Amino acid sequence: xxxxxxxTLLPAxxxxxxxxxxxxxxxxxxxxxxxxxxxxxxxxxTAGDEKxxxxxxxxxxxxxxxxxxxxxxxATNTFGRVIIKxxxxxxxHIRIDGMVKIxxxxxxxxxxxxxxVLLLDKTSSAxxxxxxxxxxxxVKASHAATVGKIDEDQLFYLGSRGIETEEAKKLIIDGFLKxxxxxx
Amino acid sequence: MSKKTDQNKLQDTPYSLGHTDEVEYEYQSPTxxxxxxxxxxxxxxxxxxxxxxxxxxxxxxxEGMAMPTWGGDLSPIHGEEIxxxxxxxxxxxxxxxxxxxxxxxxxxxxxxxxxEREMLAGVKGQYDSEVIYGSLKRNLAEKGIVFxxxxxxxxQYPELVMEYFGKVVPIGDNKLAALxxxxxxxxxxxxxxxxVDVGLPLQAYFRINTESAxxxxxxxxxxxxxxxxxxxxxxxxxxxxxxSLHSAVVEIFVKKGARVQxxxxxxxxKNVYNLVTKRAWVEENAEMKWVxxxxxxxxxxxxxxxxxxxxxxxxxxxxxxxxxxxxxxxTGAKMIHLAPETTSLIVSKSVSKGGGRATxxxxxxxxxxxxxxxxKVVCDALILDELSRSDTYPTNKIMENDVILEHEATVSRxxxxxxxxxxxxxxxxxxxxxxxxxxFMEPVVKEIPLEYAVEMNRLVGLEMVGxxx
Numbered sequence: 274x275x276x277x278x279x280x281t282l283l284p285a286x287x288x289x290x291x292x293x294x295x296x297x298x299x300x301x302x303x304x305x306x307x308x309x310x311x312x313x314x315x316x317x318x319t320a321g322d323e324k325x326x327x328x329x330x331x332x333x334x335x336x337x338x339x340x341x342x343x344x345x346x347x348a349t350n351t352f353g354r355v356i357i358k359x360x361x362x363x364x365x366h367i368r369i370d371g372m373v374k375i376x377x378x379x380x381x382x383x384x385x386x387x388x389x390v391l392l393l394d395k396t397s398s399a400x401x402x403x404x405x406x407x408x409x410x411x412v413k414a415s416h417a418a419t420v421g422k423i424d425e426d427q428l429f430y431l432g433s434r435g436i437e438t439e440e441a442k443k444l445i446i447d448g449f450l451k452x453x454x455x456x457x
Numbered sequence: 458m459s460k461k462t463d464q465n466k467l468q469d470t471p472y473s474l475g476h477t478d479e480v481e482y483e484y485q486s487p488t489x490x491x492x493x494x495x496x497x498x499x500x501x502x503x504x505x506x507x508x509x510x511x512x513x514x515x516x517x518x519x520e521g522m523a524m525p526t527w528g529g530d531l532s533p534i535h536g537e538e539i540x541x542x543x544x545x546x547x548x549x550x551x552x553x554x555x556x557x558x559x560x561x562x563x564x565x566x567x568x569x570x571x572x573e574r575e576m577l578a579g580v581k582g583q584y585d586s587e588v589i590y591g592s593l594k595r596n597l598a599e600k601g602i603v604f605x606x607x608x609x610x611x612x613q614y615p616e617l618v619m620e621y622f623g624k625v626v627p628i629g630d631n632k633l634a635a636l637x638x639x640x641x642x643x644x645x646x647x648x649x650x651x652x653v654d655v656g657l658p659l660q661a662y663f664r665i666n667t668e669s670a671x672x673x674x675x676x677x678x679x680x681x682x683x684x685x686x687x688x689x690x691x692x693x694x695x696x697x698x699x700x701s702l703h704s705a706v707v708e709i710f711v712k713k714g715a716r717v718q719x720x721x722x723x724x725x726x727k728n729v730y731n732l733v734t735k736r737a738w739v740e741e742n743a744e745m746k747w748v749x750x751x752x753x754x755x756x757x758x759x760x761x762x763x764x765x766x767x768x769x770x771x772x773x774x775x776x777x778x779x780x781x782x783x784x785x786x787x788t789g790a791k792m793i794h795l796a797p798e799t800t801s802l803i804v805s806k807s808v809s810k811g812g813g814r815a816t817x818x819x820x821x822x823x824x825x826x827x828x829x830x831x832x833k834v835v836c837d838a839l840i841l842d843e844l845s846r847s848d849t850y851p852t853n854k855i856m857e858n859d860v861i862l863e864h865e866a867t868v869s870r871x872x873x874x875x876x877x878x879x880x881x882x883x884x885x886x887x888x889x890x891x892x893x894x895x896x897f898m899e900p901v902v903k904e905i906p907l908e909y910a911v912e913m914n915r916l917v918g919l920e921m922v923g924x925x926x
Binding site: 380390393394395397399400402403404405406407408409410413414416420421 | 825838840841842843845846847848849850851852853854855856857858859860861862863864865866867868869870
């Protein structure tokens with residue numbers, strides 16, 4: 274379920290404190306493809322910590338798929354990215370509970386929490402709770418969440434290029450998950 | 458931020474509406490709440506039997522429920538120390554001349570008579586628990602629009618009140634709604650007939666004016682099919698030494714094709730607990746828009762909601778929260794999508810400063826069958842100094858796949874680049890940060906009526922003095 278790797282590439286849009294960050298970015302990936310629960314606390318307790326969590330939820334069977342993530346920023350000058358993407362079908366229910374916590378002493382924190390869910394059929398559902406608790410002002414913190422179905426326009430476009438609906442859906446889902454799955 | 462913030466200066470900011478007037482009360486209930494009080498109160502108001510029954514039932518529910526443990530700290534509220542019912546010493550005055558001088562003076566300080574003279578259709582000032590002054594321009598009455606105090610509404614339109622009262626906020630909805638249902642007094646009753654456009658906004662001014670006076674208004678607005686109305690509620694309360702509780706319930710029915718806007722500027726003094734339940738029932742093709750400014754109070758817990766019950770119903774909430782020293786603004790919105798092709802928008806902006814805490818707490822729910830629905834939630838928070846705090850607690854429950862939900866939130870401070878830019882144009886640091894904060898709030902401020910927008914901008918200027926970043 275777990276994979277760890279290092280990545281010296283800087284993600285886009287993080288020029289702000291890059292001069293002080295010489296550590297390699299720590300990237301962690303997880304995948305949840307059976308009903309169950311993943312409970313994660315990512316602690317940023319050393320100054321300059323840089324961590325990226327990429328999660329895939331592939332919810333294709335009936336049942337509840339729960340992911341709980343807390344990005345806990347305690348030290349100064351830390352950088353966190355949590356990106357979770359999920360697809361649900363066949364009676365699956367996805368629940369993502371995310372929290373970015375930035376303590377009083379965690380100055381110059383840069384943290385982003387993202388959760389995106391595609392609901393592939395009528396029987397699937399999702400609950401997304403992206404939370405923020407911020408106790409100092411020298412921070413950049415944001416979150417984003419979307420829940421929806423496959424964009425009709427994208428399907429239509431691919432259809433007009435001669436790609437069958439099922440194949441088109443597969444392409445769109447692959448594209449959607451690519452960012453968090455990584456290229457293997 | 459490089460320059461130091463002068464904390465003491467912020468905390469001593471004078472409260473411009475912090476005055477208190479001597480008023481005689483015809484009746485003030487002893488502190489505390491029991492069945493006798495409710496019977497007495499209902500008898501004094503000459504209410505029908507069914508209303509008394511509801512009050513007593515609500516009291517029972519209230520007593521059986523625990524105070525909410527989430528949100529802000531409610532432990533300093535001591536129910537037994539509150540006067541649940543006070544009645545100023547006169548009946549509802551018919552014209553301005555009949556209003557006693559002491560009360561007039563207060564109204565003048567808040568600017569009610571000017572507002573009336575110039576542009577407002579009906580002014581209803583609420584002085585403690587009873588509406589003591591109400592007027593309606595003749596053209597409103599000619600259109601068949603009803604704009605009364607809730608007590609008067611109950612007397613004149615008992616069937617309407619019986620049908621709608623407690624329908625969208627049931628008496629046992631939450632502990633504070635139960636409390637309100639038991640001891641409610643005052644508030645407004647509005648009925649807009651089919652296809653009538655009220656035109657000018659209806660305005661009510663609420664005030665708390667006696668120490669420990671509980672204020673439990675109850676407002677009911679019914680906008681019949683195809684009608685339009687904009688209702689404005691503004692609050693200001695004078696300075697008190699002990700904490701005061703304000704717990705209102707607002708129920709709105711937006712019928713097919715109707716449009717209702719409800720604007721609030723809440724500027725209670727900083728010892729008031731403001732715990733409010735506001736909910737709208739929105740039918741087919743109808744539109745409900747809440748505009749909510751929370752500037753004052755010690756703790757506000759308020760989450761205006763829209764139940765989007767008919768196809769293509771639309772709900773909107775635009776809110777601003779300002780949390781200064783000692784304040785906690787726990788506000789948000791709920792959008793419940795029950796029907797297909799319903800849409801909602803939540804834009805929440807908060808500023809926290811001087812140790813204040815601003816919380817967004819919201820929910821978007823889409824039930825199975827609400828296909829083609831869309832919702833967008835945007836929460837932006839500014840934290841102006843290192844003592845302050847901002848939280849965001851959104852819940853998005855999506856039980857239907859043919860929908861689009863978008864949620865985004867950012868927390869930031871006044872950026873150094875923006876400050877530097879303005880300063881390079883010769884604007885001093887104080888003015889520059891005021892300008893940036895006003896710009897941050899502008900998308901919501903522009904939705905509220907001009908006089909409040911001016912007040913809000915002035916307040917930001919006042920609070921921002923001596924603070925950079």
